[in-house]
Every structure is written in C-alpha cells, then in structure tokens.
Amino acid sequence: xxYNTFMRVSLCFFVILTISCTKVEEVIVDGYTHxxxxxxxxxxxxxxxxKLYISTIGREPTTTEFDSDYGILRESNMNQESRENVINxxxxxxxxxxxxFKLESEHLLLALDTADINQNIHVLNGLISTAxxxxxxxxxxxxEKMLKLQEVLPGLSSGTISTFEMHxxxxxxxxxxxxxxxxxxxxVSMFQSFMQRYPTLSELENGKLMVNNNNASxxxxxxxxxxxxxxxxxxxxxxxxxxxxILFNRYLFxxxxxxxxxxxxLDYIYSxxxxxxxxxxxxxxxxxxxxxx
Numbered sequence: 001x002x003y004n005t006f007m008r009v010s011l012c013f014f015v016i017l018t019i020s021c022t023k024v025e026e027v028i029v030d031g032y033t034h035x036x037x038x039x040x041x042x043x044x045x046x047x048x049x050x051k052l053y054i055s056t057i058g059r060e061p062t063t064t065e066f067d068s069d070y071g072i073l074r075e076s077n078m079n080q081e082s083r084e085n086v087i088n089x090x091x092x093x094x095x096x097x098x099x100x101f102k103l104e105s106e107h108l109l110l111a112l113d114t115a116d117i118n119q120n121i122h123v124l125n126g127l128i129s130t131a132x133x134x135x136x137x138x139x140x141x142x143x144e145k146m147l148k149l150q151e152v153l154p155g156l157s158s159g160t161i162s163t164f165e166m167h168x169x170x171x172x173x174x175x176x177x178x179x180x181x182x183x184x185x186x187x188v189s190m191f192q193s194f195m196q197r198y199p200t201l202s203e204l205e206n207g208k209l210m211v212n213n214n215n216a217s218x219x220x221x222x223x224x225x226x227x228x229x230x231x232x233x234x235x236x237x238x239x240x241x242x243x244x245x246i247l248f249n250r251y252l253f254x255x256x257x258x259x260x261x262x263x264x265x266l267d268y269i270y271s272x273x274x275x276x277x278x279x280x281x282x283x284x285x286x287x288x289x290x291x292x293x
Contacts, residue, residue, distance in 0.1 A: 040290070045073045048288045052087060055251060055282070057095040058102070083283040091275050097156040101166070108170045108193055110179060117150050120175070145173040163243075163274035164234050167194070172230055183208045190233055195242035241265040244277065251281050 049069045053061045061069065069086045076082035090096060105112050124143040131139050148169050155161025161169075170176065171190065180189040187207035191199040199207060209216035210229045216222070219236040223229060233239060244265045248256045256264060268277045281287060 040078050042074070044289060045070055045078060048073070048078070049086070051287075052090055052282060056087075056090050056099065056278070057093060058099040059095070078288070080283060083288075084279055087279045087282050088275075091278065094157055097153065100163070101153050101156065104166060104170060108167075109175050112175055114150070114153060116175075117146060121146050121150065142174045145169070149173050149175075162272065164239070164272070168230050168234050172227070183211050186211060187229075190230075194234070194239055196245055237265070237269055240268045243274070244268060247277060247281055251278075251287055252284075 046066075049066055050060055052069075053059060053065070060066075069089070072082050072086055102111075102113075121143065124139055124146060127139045128136065128143060152161055152166050152169055156163075156166065171193075176189075177186070180186045184204065187199060187204055190207075191197055191203070203218065206216040206218050207229060210218060210223050210232075211226045213225050215224050218229060218232050219238065221232045221236075223232050241261060244261060245255060248254060248260070248264075255261075264277060264280060267280065268274070271277075
C-alpha cells in the first residue's frame with residue numbers, strides 16, 4: 001500500500017476509534033451526574049406518582065389521577081416543569097389539607113380531630129353557662145382558643161390560614177397545655193416539636209419568664225406573655241429551618257446538609273410558602289429515586 005494511502009486509512013481509523021471510545025457527555029443536576037437525554041423508565045415514573053400521593057395526601061392515586069399525572073410526566077420525560085405541575089395539582093386537593101391537619105395534629109396534639117374539637121367546644125359552653133368569677137374567665141379563654149383551632153382546617157382549605165398560623169393555634173389551647181403540663185414542659189416541647197432540639201439554658205429560662213408574663217427576650221426579640229412567646233417562636237428564622245429539617249426527614253429520611261438547610265430555609269423564610277418548600281423537596285431526583293448520591 002502506498003505510504004500516503006496508508007496514512008489516510010490510519011487517520012480515519014484513529015478518528016473512528018476516538019469517537020467510539022469517547023465517554024457520553026454528562027451534566028450535573030441537583031448534585032447528580034447523569035447522561036444527557038437519558039430516557040427515564042416507565043416504572044420510575046409510576047413509582048413517583050404513587051409516592052407523591054401517599055406522601056402528601058395519604059393515599060394512592062385513583063386510576064384517573066394516575067393516568068393523567070403519568071401522562072404529563074411521561075410526555076416531558078419528567079422535566080422540572082412537569083414535576084412541579086403534577087405536585088401543584090396534588091397540593092390543591094382538599095385531601096391535602098385534611099392530611100396536613102392530621103399529620104400536625106398527630107405530631108402536636110396526640111391525633112386530636114375535628115370531632116374532639118367540637119366536643120370540647122360543647123363542654124366548654126356548658127361550663128360557661130354555670131361558671132362565675134375566675135372560673136368563668138378561664139373557660140371563656142379556653143373556648144376562644146378552641147374556636148380558633150376549629151377554624152384551622154377550613155382556613156387551610158380557603159387559604160386564609162397559613163401553616164405557621166395553624167401551628168400557633170395548635171400550641172395555644174388547653175389540649176396542648178394538658179399534654180405538656182407546666183411552663184417548663186411547654187417551652188421544652190416547643191423546641192423539641194418544631195426545632196428537634198432541647199433549648200439552651202438561656203432559652204429555657206427566658207422562655208419560662210416570658211410565658212409567665214415577665215419581660216424577657218427569646219431569639220433576641222422582647223416579649224411578655226404566652227402569646228408573645230408563641231408568636232416570636234413561630235416567626236423566628238430557626239422555626240423555618242426546623243420545618244425544613246422535618247420535611248427532609250419526612251420525605252428523604254435524612255437531615256439536610258448544611259448547604260441544603262441554608263438554601264431551602266432561606267427560600268421558606270422569604271416566601272412563607274410551605275407548599276413551595278414541599279414542592280422543592282418532592283421534585284428532587286433524590287425523592288424520585290434517580291441518581292442517588
């Protein structure tokens with residue numbers, strides 16, 4: 001073979017070999033490396049739809065719901081927009097609010113339900129009809145707080161009550177007080193329920209002072225009285241961080257990394273939108289089961 005012809009053949013072989021051996025280009029999404037244009041398997045989409053419904057409204061999707069959401073995700077190969085559209089559709093169902101109320105009631109009020117609330121209101125009205133003096137003031141105050149708790153579920157459905165307003169009402173009633181009797185137990189329970197930690201000595205002492213109607217400071221905010229303590233606590237940055245940690249554990253079965261905790265919590269602090277926080281976690285590749293770390 002002439003030398004020039006040999007060189008041309010060798011060069012072509014080298015180019016073909018180089019192309020065939022080149023690694024498929026990769027991109028990084030949500031901290032995971034995966035090939036471009038990879039097609040997601042049908043089983044993954046099916047599992048994701050079922051998992052979304054169970055995680056947010058406590059049941060599997062109906063056939064109609066499943067077919068609709070599966071179609072949206074399959075058509076787009078589960079891009080971010082389609083994930084969020086499906087999640088938004090689920091989070092606007094009345095069952096979502098019922099399940100949210102149930103989960104938080106189990107967490108804070110030992111599974112108190114609307115029937116229990118209505119019964120308590122009925123009992124308090126009866127007590128008020130015969131009470132006098134300090135007893136009358138106590139029962140009237142308890143009734144007012146129970147009526148506010150009764151408003152939570154319909155308020156969640158109408159959008160007039162936020163998640164953190166729900167939390168304020170769930171810890172400011174005689175049910176919660178009976179579960180966590182005494183000022184110290186009340187303060188400790190707030191930290192453990194919402195921040196998953198025990199208060200520091202300073203936080204505990206200042207919290208007790210404030211709840212007992214003394215001037216004190218919690219999270220560098222001054223207050224006097226139980227209502228002040230609850231408002232300061234559930235409007236603090238640490239409350240929103242705590243909610244982020246709780247949802248990571250609920251949906252991903254782990255604590256967020258330091259970076260995740262900061263980023264997700266800041267978004268929640270600025271937006272005050274609990275559903276946005278849920279949507280961000282529920283749309284991650286990790287929740288779906290793709291490209292695990």
